Amino acid sequence: MGNINVFSGPMKCGKSQRLIDEAKRQKIAGKNIKIFKPLIDNRFSENNIVDRNGNSIEALNINNISDIEKYDADMYFIDEFQFLDGNIDTIQKMASKGKKFYISGLNLTAERRPFGKMGDLLCNADNIQMMTSICECCHNDNAIYSFCTAEKTGDILVGDSVYIPVCANCYEKLLLEKNK
Numbered sequence: 001m002g003n004i005n006v007f008s009g010p011m012k013c014g015k016s017q018r019l020i021d022e023a024k025r026q027k028i029a030g031k032n033i034k035i036f037k038p039l040i041d042n043r044f045s046e047n048n049i050v051d052r053n054g055n056s057i058e059a060l061n062i063n064n065i066s067d068i069e070k071y072d073a074d075m076y077f078i079d080e081f082q083f084l085d086g087n088i089d090t091i092q093k094m095a096s097k098g099k100k101f102y103i104s105g106l107n108l109t110a111e112r113r114p115f116g117k118m119g120d121l122l123c124n125a126d127n128i129q130m131m132t133s134i135c136e137c138c139h140n141d142n143a144i145y146s147f148c149t150a151e152k153t154g155d156i157l158v159g160d161s162v163y164i165p166v167c168a169n170c171y172e173k174l175l176l177e178k179n180k
């Protein structure tokens, strides 16, 4: 494993589950780990990262990527990275000193644009696991996009019910329907 390891993909692809699994493994291995998540994401729980299977692990709430510098650890785990402010310099600097990172986040917004600092992160990562979801329209296992079924009012809409994972083909179909 490299210094910067990223689990990415659309909604419901199992990113958080992978992060929790890896954090639990490293904890068993006796590593000094710290787990973080953005304050904005309180969908499941305030101070825990909870995956869709109900697995959870305690996490520290942060707003800015640079907040992690205040905490000493060998390994830093960050969930929902796309919602964090700040820039990637913090992670580059810490990784150069031998710190390891496991980070999960949505690569793309519902408009299929790089989400927050995820583009910067992916370009700097040593290891990327790009995951897919089951398309909620055609049920093939090749969903790479998150489609927003609601009319969007702000920049970030947290809460999953309005987002569905879809494949590229179904995304185009849904977009045509929506823009009718």
Ligand SMILES: [Zn+2]
Residues within 6 Å of the ligand: 135, 136, 137, 138, 139, 140, 166, 167, 168, 169, 170, 171
């Ligand atoms: Zn589909």
